[in-house]
Amino acid sequence: MTDRSSVPSEQRVFSLVLALVVSPSGLTKRELLSSVYGYAERFKPGEVTTALDRQFERDKEQLRGLGIQVETIDSPLEPGNNQLTRYRISRERLEFPSELRFSERELVVLRLAALAWQDGSLSAESRRAAMKLEALGAGLDVQHLGVAPRLGTVEPAAAALQGAIDAGRIVRFGYTLPGRDAPLERRVAPLRLHRADGRWHLLSWDLERTADRAFLLARIDGPVTVESARFDPALRDRADAAVEDLLRLRDAQPATVRVRRGSIAEARLVSRAHGEPEPSDGGGSATLDVTLGILDPHLFAAELIGFGEDAAVVAPESLRHLVAAGLRRIADAHGEAAHAE
Structure with missing residues (x-):
């Protein structure tokens, strides 16, 4: 069973921003707490919502820290009645200053950079900035990037x-x-x-x-x-020299991989290639030969295995052996599992 209180704060506050932006006339606190993701899971009609009320106030403060102003609208029938007060965010006031503009591609790249770090290692300031980019419509559209954002794995360390x-x-x-x-x-x-x-x-x-x-x-x-x-x-x-040593080591260990055009393997590997990839058998080929440097052959072999039939090692032979050994282990493991069933 999922813990109802385990919704990440960034997701909850972002959901609150969306609800407040898309409601021109505003929403009451009860409407927000009963419907917005991150609150609604813990909201119980008829019960005292003191904890949720406090959470709502803290989230409003966080929005103010982002520079997002939450407007309050008194009820024309009962001014001052907090139960009837409505909350909203003006989309116009949410926009960046007029002199600051990003292209669609720049917004996507910024969002991709935020995804690369994820919650565990992104600083609090950067998480808030990423959330504001989301609120401004910086959605992640892979087609505009030409790369596959396989960045979901957080590095715990x-x-x-x-x-x-x-x-x-x-x-x-x-x-x-x-x-x-x-x-x-x-x-x-x-x-x-x-x-x-x-x-x-x-x-x-x-x-x-x-x-x-x-x-x-x-x-x-x-x-x-x-x-x-x-x-x-x-x-x-010593850090700058260490970077140069790392890059020299990478360049001294080249590998050539044949990838299928239009595949995730192509998107992931071409961005790391040395020079332009070449069609495997002349113009119009359905595959490309990509040459790139590698630092850890074992991890690179595991990455290639994950691409399945979309990637095959051309050279070196040692890398081909690592991939083949990994595939054999997978086959053996599946065979043992099938036998156990």
Whole structure:
């Protein structure tokens, strides 16, 4: 059973904004609490709604913090009667200043950037900004982007790491490596989060090995422990060089993948390609050969497996073996499941 109080606050407040904008004559508090997502699940007719009333007042304050003014309209029959007061948001007052304009594509890209971070690692200020973009109609239309926004997976470690980076504090975490059953503990000075090869990396100074290290957030196992100890601020100067090293490593490990035109595989991989993709067998081909650099062959193989028949490895042979091994494991697992049934 779903917890009725578990609706994320951003979803509830955004639903409130929509209700207040689309009701030109306004809505009473009772109408809002009984119908808006995030309130209605807990509203019970005839019962005292003190907790919901307080939540409604807090949400109005949050809207004011966003610069969104909630208008109150007294009842002409009983001025001052709070039960009959109506609330609304003027769409005109919700708009951006006249001198600030975004194109449709810019709004979509901003929204996509917000989706990339999601709730767990997006700052409170950025979440509020993303919600305001939504209220202004910045819907996500993939057709206007030409890429597939497969960004729903939150990196659980990102929030703690970014907080430690901002505070200059040392962190500890478990880190898994291919072929090892148990994670290894790492203790590092976190310097920067950097996205490369389609994945987030932590650039850091490894305190145990006294060397620059890059860690994939996807391989961090369990919670990140932020210590009270601080690292030398001068270490931050190493971050730019660490980014260059990461990119050199990626470029030194090229792979060529054959993708079906119009597929999610094409949308995801072409944006990371080195140079222009080429038709697999001349003009008019239904497939393209995409060459790109990779940092983690095992994770890249898992990504390719997820594309199914829309992607096939051309080179290198080692990557083809990883994909084939992964497909065999999936086939074996399904075979065992079918046998058990």
